[in-house]
Amino acid sequence: MTLAENLFENLRLELRRGCLTLAVLALLRQEHYGYTLRKALAERGLEIDESTLYPLLRRLEAQGLLVSEWREEDKRNKRFYRRSSDGEQIFGQLLKEWQAINASINKIL
Amino acid sequence: MDLLDRYLQAVKKHLPWQRQDDIIAELRANLEAQLEDKEAALGRPLNPVEAEDWLKQIGPPMQMAARYQPQQYLIGPAVFPTYWFVLRTAVFWVTIAYSIGIAVQIAVRTPSWAALLEGVLRVPEVLLTTAASVTLIFAAIEFTAARYPGRWPAPVASSGDWTPSALPSVEKEVVRGQKPRSYAHAVAEVIFGFLFLVWLLLVPDHPYLLMGPGAAYLAVSPFQLAPVWVQFYWWVVSLNALQLGWRWVDLLRGSWRGPRRAQQSAIQALGLIPLGLLLTVRDHVFFLLKHPALDQMRYGATLESINQGIYRAALFILVIAILQLVWEMGRMSLDAYRRRAAAMR
Numbered sequence: 001m002t003l004a005e006n007l008f009e010n011l012r013l014e015l016r017r018g019c020l021t022l023a024v025l026a027l028l029r030q031e032h033y034g035y036t037l038r039k040a041l042a043e044r045g046l047e048i049d050e051s052t053l054y055p056l057l058r059r060l061e062a063q064g065l066l067v068s069e070w071r072e073e074d075k076r077n078k079r080f081y082r083r084s085s086d087g088e089q090i091f092g093q094l095l096k097e098w099q100a101i102n103a104s105i106n107k108i109l
Numbered sequence: 110m111d112l113l114d115r116y117l118q119a120v121k122k123h124l125p126w127q128r129q130d131d132i133i134a135e136l137r138a139n140l141e142a143q144l145e146d147k148e149a150a151l152g153r154p155l156n157p158v159e160a161e162d163w164l165k166q167i168g169p170p171m172q173m174a175a176r177y178q179p180q181q182y183l184i185g186p187a188v189f190p191t192y193w194f195v196l197r198t199a200v201f202w203v204t205i206a207y208s209i210g211i212a213v214q215i216a217v218r219t220p221s222w223a224a225l226l227e228g229v230l231r232v233p234e235v236l237l238t239t240a241a242s243v244t245l246i247f248a249a250i251e252f253t254a255a256r257y258p259g260r261w262p263a264p265v266a267s268s269g270d271w272t273p274s275a276l277p278s279v280e281k282e283v284v285r286g287q288k289p290r291s292y293a294h295a296v297a298e299v300i301f302g303f304l305f306l307v308w309l310l311l312v313p314d315h316p317y318l319l320m321g322p323g324a325a326y327l328a329v330s331p332f333q334l335a336p337v338w339v340q341f342y343w344w345v346v347s348l349n350a351l352q353l354g355w356r357w358v359d360l361l362r363g364s365w366r367g368p369r370r371a372q373q374s375a376i377q378a379l380g381l382i383p384l385g386l387l388l389t390v391r392d393h394v395f396f397l398l399k400h401p402a403l404d405q406m407r408y409g410a411t412l413e414s415i416n417q418g419i420y421r422a423a424l425f426i427l428v429i430a431i432l433q434l435v436w437e438m439g440r441m442s443l444d445a446y447r448r449r450a451a452a453m454r
Binding site for chain 1: 132135136138139140141142143146167168172173176177434
């Protein structure tokens with residue numbers, strides 16, 4: 001990887017990081033476990049690595065934005081996540097912020 | 110699937126023990142569901158090569174496990190600016206203190222190049238020990254602050270608690286020791302420094318260059334210089350050569366415009382060595398009688414008076430030089446602290 005490519009990759013990851021949290025919070029208005037959430041994101045055009053998404057779910061839960069429960073589905077125990085009440089509130093605020101940034105960037109461009 | 114079990118086992122080894130079973134169970138459920146989907150799409154189980162490619166695409170076990178860990182720093186971004194400032198200050202002061210200590214030690218013992226070399230060779234060890242100690246302390250601060258947030262005072266000024274009017278006034282452009290020097294000034298310093306050194310080197314063979322007509326008097330007087338002046342002389346020559354070399358390097362590197370307070374302070378600190386040398390001469394003997402057996406009765410009292418006078422003068426100069434050095438160090442530290450405080454607010 002050249003220096004320019006490396007720089008681009010770092011900036012791209014930085015740009016995506018906040019957006020991924022927003023997308024995960026948005027989709028978790030409905031209950032999902034890790035793999036179906038990953039598929040749902042990919043179907044909407046947002047591919048995300050397993051090693052990024054699954055730890056992210058844990059972090060968001062530790063921050064109180066998600067709640068989870070272990071439940072059996074298809075003869076397998078899975079951990080299902082959904083937004084907590086704090087998560088609802090923060091998601092609303094983040095969404096407004098993202099829309100404002102998006103509108104501003106569009107105006108600038 | 111054996112390969113998946115091996116993968117999960119490898120991930121588990123790098124996870125915190127309190128949460129590893131829970132994380133592995135969740136990861137297993139997710140990866141098995143993904144595997145089932147893949148196999149359903151293919152209509153057959155993955156062959157070993159496909160299974161390997163799939164796990165390779167998920168990422169190395171250590172990387173997967175690392176993502177579950179909180180981000181850890183030896184010294185994090187919040188503490189780092191303070192750490193860097195303290196590290197530089199500590200290294201600077203330790204260098205000064207060590208130089209003075211070594212100078213005094215060399216002066217008290219019999220001065221020798223071996224002792225000087227030994228002192229110089231120990232500098233890296235002293236600096237590394239200082240840096241390691243400061244780093245260890247700040248790593249402990251980082252560790253504690255990360256584990257007990259809120260219970261530990263913020264290592265840097267919080268962004269909300271400051272008033273612009275409390276900022277120090279703008280520094281005058283011309284500050285003592287920081288005045289930007291012109292190129293001509295820098296060149297003149299090198300030329301005159303060189304001429305001074307040449308003059309200094311000519312003095313032993315041509316004492317009249319230093320004492321004028323007094324040299325003739327010394328030649329016929331009953332007194333002669335004690336050996337300590339030879340050592341004193343070579344220290345002075347060495348210091349001037351060092352200063353000249355320093356200025357010359359500054360000129361070549363194009364850094365002659367920059368402030369030279371640290372450089373001046375270092376030279377001042379080293380300048381204490383020859384003074385210390387004079388003060389540690391046994392019985393304060395700076396002058397001797399050329400013919401003690403003949404002249405002791407006549408000139409003994411005068412000689413004693415001259416030697417005591419020189420001793421007192423050297424002592425007075427040393428005290429002034431130390432006070433001046435301490436004052437300059439204090440000013441530099443205060444300036445550095447003010448700049449730092451202004452930058453952190």
